[in-house]
Amino acid sequence: MSKPVSPDAADSRPRLLVLASTYPRWRDDHEPSFVHELSRRLVGRFDVTVLCPHAAGALPRECMDGVHIFRYRYAPARWERLVNDGGIIGNLRHHPWTALLLPTFLLAQLWGLRRLLRAVRPNVIHAHWILPQALMVALLQMVGVRTPPTLVTSHGADLFALRGRLATCIKRLTMHRMQASSVVSRAMRGPMLALGADPDLLGVAPMGVDLQHHFTPDALTPRARYELLFVGRLVEKKGLPHLLNALPRVLQRHPETVLSIAGFGPELAACQHQVERLGLKAHVRFLGALPQDALPDLYRRSSMLVTPFVQARSGDQEGLGLVMVEALGCGCPVVTTRLPAIRELQDGHWPPYLAEPGDPVSLAAQINALLDDPASGKAWVAQLRPSLLERFDHAAVATGYAQQLSRLVTSSADSK
The missing domain is CATH 3.40.50.2000 (Glycogen Phosphorylase B;)
Known part of the structure; x- marks a missing residue:
């Protein structure tokens, strides 16, 4: 030093x-x-x-x-x-x-x-x-x-x-x-x-989170109809393998769906092999680790952010999950799981898009519900933004x- x-x-x-x-x-x-x-x-x-x-x-x-x-x-x-x-x-x-x-x-x-x-x-x-x-x-x-x-x-x-x-x-x-x-x-x-x-x-x-200048909505950016987004380190507590296991059930109902994965970490190779094993290569894109400046455009164009958080075997779990605040700041709906820290974002406006941790069937059901009715997702994000500005x-x-x-x-x- x-x-x-x-x-x-x-x-x-x-x-x-x-x-x-x-x-x-x-x-x-x-x-x-x-x-x-x-x-x-x-x-x-x-x-x-x-x-x-x-x-x-x-x-x-x-x-x-x-x-x-x-x-x-x-x-x-x-x-x-x-x-x-x-x-x-x-x-x-x-x-x-x-x-x-x-x-x-x-x-x-x-x-x-x-x-x-x-x-x-x-x-x-x-x-x-x-x-x-x-x-x-x-x-x-x-x-x-x-x-x-x-x-x-x-x-x-x-x-x-x-x-x-x-x-x-x-x-x-x-x-x-x-x-x-x-x-x-x-x-x-x-x-x-x-x-x-x-x-x-x-x-x-x-x-x-910079909710006033960086992670903000943009009415000029069209939001995709069937594009899921995952953002985060590829580690156990982020739960990406459970999202990959849920994707075939989503494709049965919405076959046009694609998943973009922005992140890097020690579970990358295992997740890539899982995509091949499940036959999902045509529907999953690994974007690698991206700088913060690249994230707002992803949030603005994606149909939703999916954060399939779980408790890791070590006991580790999300303390808060700021990635959800970033997405919501950009007007992007979120599907997540029922972990204690998620209650921090509820504030009376949280929708019923909550899956059970580690349950691909439950996760797929919540993703499908939001894909079925994107207007409801847009409405609750608009309700939530003022309280996010005040707190985050x-x-x-x-x-x-x-x-x-x-x-x-x-x-x-x-x-x-």
């Missing part, structure tokens, strides 16, 4: 250090960008520095959208495969050799955090995920290193997966040392409290996080 630069004494903004394992490697990367999108919208209120893992082709250090980014190396570049294209849990499952990278990954992050604490002297830390980011802060505290107040945000995988006795114990010890916490959906509040989070300091705050637009989300972080800065200053 490049040598950090000391903070500018003339800058009156509080200094915020963001810790994340999922972060764009470069501009327009296909990796999930929600941490960067939040961080860059905090720049007006904070001097923001991010610590995240390095990957092949990424700069060790750069400034992107006013955010100072430091990427720690944990292996030779060609072997830095633990984080990207599937996430840590997905890569560990499908590529067991990546477990060999865990010791250096954790040590490099710990060392990078220690260096930035000295150089940046942050007033507050925002750790995304309990494991490993918040754990790194807790470990430094345990050996006597002074750290600023820390807000930890759980996005789901750290909460729902890694449920063994040792992992749960580590998460409890970590949470005990956090000054505040948040989860991205109300469904996650109970599991977070079970880890010892202070109920008075536990917020429910989703990540945001970047401006509202960034304001909420800024207030939570500012309270930590103020309370820390008052206690000195």
